[in-house]
Amino acid sequence: MIAAALSALLSHWRRQPLQLAMLLAGLALATALWSGVQAINAEARASYDAAAATLGQDRLARIEAEGPIPQDVYIALRRAGWPVTPVVEGRLRLDEGRSLHLIGIDPLTLPAPAQQVDFGQGDALLPFLRPPGLLFANAETLARIDGAALPPLRLADRLPPGTALGDIGQIQRLLRMEGRISHLLLDPEAAPGPLPALAPGLRLLPPDQRNEVARLTDSFHLNLTAFGLLSFAVGLFIVHSAIGLAFEQRRPVFRTLRALGLTARMLTGLLLAELMLLAGVAGLAGLGLGYLVAAALLPDVAATLRGLYGAEVPGTLTFRPGWAAAGLGIAALGTLASAAQGLWRVARLPVLAPAQPRAWAMASARAMRRQGLAAGALLLAALGLLIWGTGIVAAFALLAALLLGAALLLPLILSALLRGATRLARGPIAEWFWADTRQQLPGLSLALMALLLALAANIGVGTMVSSFRLTFTGWLDQRLAFELYLSAPDEATAARVTDWLQPRADAVLPIFRAETEVAGRPAQLYGMTDHATYRDNWPLLAAVPDVWDRLASGDWALVNEQLARREGLSPGDPLHLPGWQGRIAAIYSDYGNPSAQVIVSTARLLALHPEVDRRRHGIRVAPDRAAALADDMRATFDLPEAALIDQASLKGFSVQVFERTFAVTAALNVLTLGVAGLAMFASLMTLSGMRLPQLAPVWAMGLTRNHLAWLDFLRTLLLAAATMVAALPLGLALAWVLLAVVNVQAFGWRLPMHVFPLDWLRLGALALLAAALAAAVPVRRLARLAPADLLRVFANER
């Protein structure tokens, strides 16, 4: 009996292949976008874990200073009985566009948890230690650095991407860090006691203190997840629509099966089995598509993470069974969520239910009222979250409530508008057109809601990105005011270069940085020398009068927006740093920097941190002379390529990072719009099959099929245009929330909002094009409908 019943249920799909295709496509696309994003996140997180575990840093304590540690200090510590091992770390610029994270170690003193590479024993270790030494890297890194002028390369799969490991001596030479060490590693159990006096300025960090990349990138991944979820929700609109229609069309079958002896529980169980079968098929297809989406987007994401956070993520994807299982699970959950209402109805279906399908496309006034109430509740929840919510999760909950509430409200607004249009219409065709459009609205509302979400996301994210771009490029012009940036290999060279520059440059100003703490949390501390370069350009958001004079006095400081927001600081407030008590002179914008930052005068910085690294300087020179001066400096002092960066390259790099950051969101936006277009197509195709009884009488009374087809086409365009108009305020609200709430919570800075009406026009045209494409097939089908099909409406066959 079960087999017969299941076969009867499944036969529906044989007769409705398009419906089946739409259901599978909707579910596959929803799963694809969601699991694609999850694949990217999983890959990134695996990389963070691998990076955190490099050289066993997740299990070893670390000794570090404000700058590099002299090698003598290391030797002194070893002699004092400290079993420390030295590590040299830095980024080596290979050529234009390629760089490599280098780690130098001493294999002879390396503790067991740090043994990631098999260097060999005894004589086998010699090639590693002797010049030119060996560099170990994973397969992807080896492929990326192929052809670079480096020591011989060896494969070591356990190393994180973008990283190469070599003997400390070779790495010091490559990084020009001879005689200096980045930090020391130590088994925490083996520390003989507190750090001895022979190592002033050193601090001992427990093993888990440095794994910050995962935390820093959390917001970025949360953003991606939110977009994945939005795309998933848009895809589910198609699934819900297709399943709802299939359930309604099969009501006579359900009734017959019940009448023939199937219990409600068995029927529901069979439908559930059918749905899980479909979810399995679509889920597998979705996983395949998701893998492709992730593989296509990962290089951009990797570049973004590298540029923004210095986080190394491989550009290629690894297949993870856990990810596949989660993808299939979300496909099944999505299907269940979409079918819940239908299954509930079937479970409660009386045996003597009416055999005719209920008017699927008709919504009762009560249902509309319920929808209005749900929309109102969600919008109120959004308002509540805006006023009282804190944290990034509350910010995303606010976005979800706002979007869902507005989507539920859309059919009600459109219905009211159409009712008004019907009243104002003159002429029978116009009257019929508006009334008929209103009657079709419930059947199209899911697709229109999906379109609204996709358009609002496009407007919102587009506005945010464009506002960000405008602000960011303006800010870059202010912040990157030096024509050249010098990072000398050592302080002696830095001193010689700055002396040499005195008669040749307009100004040479130090850019010194130390680490400090504000309110018990780490912060960067910079020194600023009083100069017109800063007075004219530095992007201040709020300041006390005479800010620059006060800063120069050494008793005042500037803080970045992130820190000001985090600690609730304003100009004039007191500020306490270790060893210094001053006040805040101004707050400046500091986009792209995830850390807190404080600026004091250079003299104050040197007083607080005499050990500060003095290799970096900014050089002012006439822009047309910058390139020649840089060449001259390189030739005179044999400076490596990376030691001098010109403003244009730095700006170009920053803008490139910016563009790649948002390339992913742009791609997801386009995909979401595509899914919404498909939802529209699915709904229109479904409706076109159900509309014959409504169209046939009008045709019989004298409207040609062409006329009717054009009216249907116009109707789709009008609904899409109305949805676009509704998406505009919603998109702007979304942009505002992203700029003023999500960004502040996620990154700590708030951006001014700019509007771009030309982009809206472009998007409006795109929405109309999507609607026209979605309507093209059903409309063409209507125009070419055989009269026999319309005549069937008048016969007893229906």
Next chain:
Amino acid sequence: MNEGSETLLRLTGVRKSYVTGEGPIEVLAGVDLTLQAGKSLALTGESGSGKSTILHLAAGLDEASAGRILVAGTEITHAPDSLRARLRRDTVGLVFQQFNLIPSLDVAANLAFQARLAGRHDPAWQAELAEALGLKGCLHRYPEQLSGGQQQRVAIGRALAARPRLVLADEPTGNLDEASADAVMALLLRLVAQTGTGLLMVTHSMRLAARLGGRLHLSAGRLA
């Protein structure tokens, strides 16, 4: 081609066949029929004999396989879609067996719809029709809120509201009780007598057929 204003409908040697999976099926095998203005004809016959097909061909909803069809002097046999649509709009009033009201319009709008399409909307006449058909109390209700009989009456009212020259009715009283059916028939026949309208009505009821001016019986695709 105009062949005299008194003849509202003329079918000459009309054949109609459909191609099916099992080969062509001939529904009409050479039908000749003439209906004059102010006359009424009942078309009877067993189920599947082709009665509705004659109505569909006469309304220009379908094309004959062979033969000629003239409506109000205009040949529509192979006329383009637009001409046939105009003829239906301006000249013909159709009453369907399954009502086929427009679900998105209320009763008043449904009644007025075709008359307004034809540019002959007469509110006084519409009110008279609504009164005669017993629809005055439900003018602002929607089709889904009406009984089958009420929907049938709206469909008849819609066809008559435009004062068409030719009314083609397919079992127009099939869903009505006997008293209502008689009242509707009386109205239809009054219109025919008063305005010179031609009425071709498909019916299974010999009692109703007997009230019309003539009766044609269709059997196996031919008029007996």
